[in-house]
Amino acid sequence: MLLDRSFEEIKVGDQEVFSKTFHESDVITFANLSGDQNLIHTCEEFASRSQFKKRIVHGMLTASLISTVFGTLLPGANTVYLSQDLRFLAPVYLEDTVKAVVEVIEKKEEKRTLTFKTQVINQHGQVVISGQAKVMKAVSLLATA
Amino acid sequence: MLLDRSFEEIKVGDQEVFSKTFHESDVITFANLSGDQNLIHTCEEFASRSQFKKRIVHGMLTASLISTVFGTLLPGANTVYLSQDLRFLAPVYLEDTVKAVVEVIEKKEEKRTLTFKTQVINQHGQVVISGQAKVMKAVSLLATA
Numbered sequence: 428m429l430l431d432r433s434f435e436e437i438k439v440g441d442q443e444v445f446s447k448t449f450h451e452s453d454v455i456t457f458a459n460l461s462g463d464q465n466l467i468h469t470c471e472e473f474a475s476r477s478q479f480k481k482r483i484v485h486g487m488l489t490a491s492l493i494s495t496v497f498g499t500l501l502p503g504a505n506t507v508y509l510s511q512d513l514r515f516l517a518p519v520y521l522e523d524t525v526k527a528v529v530e531v532i533e534k535k536e537e538k539r540t541l542t543f544k545t546q547v548i549n550q551h552g553q554v555v556i557s558g559q560a561k562v563m564k565a566v567s568l569l570a571t572a
Numbered sequence: 573m574l575l576d577r578s579f580e581e582i583k584v585g586d587q588e589v590f591s592k593t594f595h596e597s598d599v600i601t602f603a604n605l606s607g608d609q610n611l612i613h614t615c616e617e618f619a620s621r622s623q624f625k626k627r628i629v630h631g632m633l634t635a636s637l638i639s640t641v642f643g644t645l646l647p648g649a650n651t652v653y654l655s656q657d658l659r660f661l662a663p664v665y666l667e668d669t670v671k672a673v674v675e676v677i678e679k680k681e682e683k684r685t686l687t688f689k690t691q692v693i694n695q696h697g698q699v700v701i702s703g704q705a706k707v708m709k710a711v712s713l714l715a716t717a
Contacts, residue, residue: 429609445607453605460601461636462590464574465643465651477650478710486653487632487639491606494632498610505622506610508631511658565623 430503434539434564439531443501445492446526449484449519457488484519490556492527493545497562501529502541505565509540512558517549524550529560539564575648579684579709584676588646590637591671594629594664602633629664635701637672638690642707646674647686650710654685657703662694669695674705684709 458464466473467483474482490513497506519525525547533542540563547556603609611618612628619627635658642651664670670692678687685708692701 429611447607456601456605457636460598460605460633461640462592463636463640463643466574466649468643478652485636485639485643487636487656488605490656491602491608491630491632491636494630495606495608498608498613498630504611507623508660510660511632511635513656513658515653515655 429499430501431505431567432500432502432564434502437502437531437534437541437564439534441501442528442530443496444526444528445496445500446524447492448524449488449521451521453488454482454484454521457485461485461487479518479520481520484521484523486513486515486556489519489525489547492525492547493529493556493558493560496527496529497543497560501531502562502564505567507563507565509561509563511545511560514557515555516557517553517555519547519549519555525555532559539566574644575646576650576712577645577647577709579647582647582676582679582686582709584679586646587673587675588641589671589673590641590645591669592637593669594633594666596666598633599627599629599666602630606630606632624663624665626665629666629668631658631660631701634664634670634692637670637692638674638701638703638705641672641674642688642705646676647707647709650712652708652710654706654708656690656705659702660700661702662698662700664694664700670700677704684711
């Protein structure tokens with residue numbers, strides 16, 4: 428799905444959500460893609476002796492779901508990512524289902540920018556990542572192409 | 573490679589770098605993994621009519637390389653990611669080679685935390701992502717396991 432919400436129709440308080448269950452294959456794919464082969468992600472034996480007791484999902488993979496909301500739902504097409512703050516509050520384990528929730532908290536007409544409260548929440552209702560983001564909704568050039 | 577730098581030996585000013593060239597396959601893999609199928613990443617025709625003129629790499633995929641340095645090089649094993657601020661300053665295109673550079677700017681003994689200046693720089697020397705991060709170097713439990 429790829430929405431294209433116009434800047435004009437977006438208002439403070441608007442929310443969107445994207446959910447995903449992380450499987451072992453996702454973590455292995457991301458470890459290979461990013462190069463982050465830390466054993467806390469890739470080795471059950473190592474992880475069992477760590478403070479987390481089990482393998483955890485890469486924080487940046489979990490955080491990516493926030494970006495997915497921006498890129499596909501709100502604002503969707505022609506979104507330009509300007510900034511993102513992330514606080515990693517709790518681990519995400521394999522087979523956890525998390526949802527990225529974004530909410531517009533500020534809108535600046537002149538620069539076409541939107542500030543969002545961004546959270547990722549697990550299946551127990553626990554906030555695992557919190558932060559804020561700023562994006563710009565670029566003017567579509569398609570109509571004049 | 574997975575280093576395990578002890579907290580005691582890490583000092584302010586220490587740096588590490590991780591480099592990667594992003595190919596089309598990386599972007600497609602990340603689009604499928606994260607769900608961010610925005611056409612600016614996946615469709616050359618769409619991208620050619622955008623302000624970027626060409627397809628760009630997902631910002632969070634580029635940012636992941638910062639996390640890779642923490643997870644594999646500095647501090648390496650038993651790193652706990654606490655926070656990361658990201659400012660996306662310039663686009664990264666397919667076949668660009670970028671390097672994530674992290675530098676210790678603060679060390680707090682009592683909580684075993686390290687604050688880093690974090691940057692991603694492209695092959696032209698341009699900073700494409702800037703920010704700061706905080707990580708904790710957990711005490712390894714392996715010795716007592």
